[in-house]
Amino acid sequence: xxxxxxxxxxxxxxxxxxxxxxxxxxxxxxxxxxxxxxxxxxxxxxxxxxxxxxxxxxxxxxxxxxxxxxxxxxxxxxxxxxxxxxxxxxxxxxxxxxxxxxxxxxxxxxxxxxxxxxxxxxxxxxxxxxxxxxxxxxxxxxxxxxxxxxxxxxxxxxxx
Amino acid sequence: xxxxxxxxxxxxxxxxxxxxxxxxxxxxxxxxxxxxxxxxxxxxxxxxxxxxxxxxxxxxxxxxxxxxxxxxxxxxxxxxxxxxxx
Numbered sequence: 001x002x003x004x005x006x007x008x009x010x011x012x013x014x015x016x017x018x019x020x021x022x023x024x025x026x027x028x029x030x031x032x033x034x035x036x037x038x039x040x041x042x043x044x045x046x047x048x049x050x051x052x053x054x055x056x057x058x059x060x061x062x063x064x065x066x067x068x069x070x071x072x073x074x075x076x077x078x079x080x081x082x083x084x085x086x087x088x089x090x091x092x093x094x095x096x097x098x099x100x101x102x103x104x105x106x107x108x109x110x111x112x113x114x115x116x117x118x119x120x121x122x123x124x125x126x127x128x129x130x131x132x133x134x135x136x137x138x139x140x141x142x143x144x145x146x147x148x149x150x151x152x153x154x155x156x157x158x159x160x
Numbered sequence: 161x162x163x164x165x166x167x168x169x170x171x172x173x174x175x176x177x178x179x180x181x182x183x184x185x186x187x188x189x190x191x192x193x194x195x196x197x198x199x200x201x202x203x204x205x206x207x208x209x210x211x212x213x214x215x216x217x218x219x220x221x222x223x224x225x226x227x228x229x230x231x232x233x234x235x236x237x238x239x240x241x242x243x244x245x246x
């Protein structure tokens with residue numbers, strides 16, 4: 001008859017975005033927002049971790065984690081890895097292609113996240129260090145990923 | 161018993177959901193209601209007893225008394241557990 005919203009996967013964040021936008025505009029945060037996908041691994045795991053978002057602070061900074069609407073109208077949460085005059089360059093922690101995002105596509109920004117039941121602020125120095133190290137390691141991660149893709153392709157070709 | 165202030169019913173993606181109206185929005189505090197849940201929620205806008213809720217359910221829906229009582233008890237327990245009724 002009544003159940004906790006968190007276990008109700010059919011009411012996804014997309015459906016409640018108008019409500020979320022209204023609350024953010026009033027200056028409140030939105031807590032325990034879940035998400036779908038693997039693009040922010042290893043930091044955020046689907047169905048295990050949750051984020052808290054707040055209204056955009058104006059200009060975003062490098063390593064901020066915004067929620068934005070991509071060109072297909074979907075809500076996406078990827079990290080800012082480049083700040084330019086006219087737009088931002090965003091990249092998921094587990095993705096390998098950059099996206100250009102215009103400021104008007106931005107909806108909100110993550111102010112904390114809950115991992116293993118522990119709330120971690122985006123101001124946490126260990127988290128800030130993770131952001132830097134993970135991004136600096138991008139070329140190495142990309143190389144390793146390409147090697148993995150090649151191996152997979154080769155194995156698949158041999159099996160077939 | 162009566163619902164505390166601070167929640168509104170909202171229809172989201174075809175579902176009726178009780179949403180906290182003030183302060184930071186904790187999505188874990190949103191409660192999804194089915195049809196009878198929404199019916200009982202409306203009744204709880206006024207001060208009613210569990211017995212009155214059972215009667216209302218019996219009048220509105222084609223259910224036997226034992227089922228209605230079980231549903232009301234479970235619903236009221238859930239709301240009390242979440243501090244929504246006092």
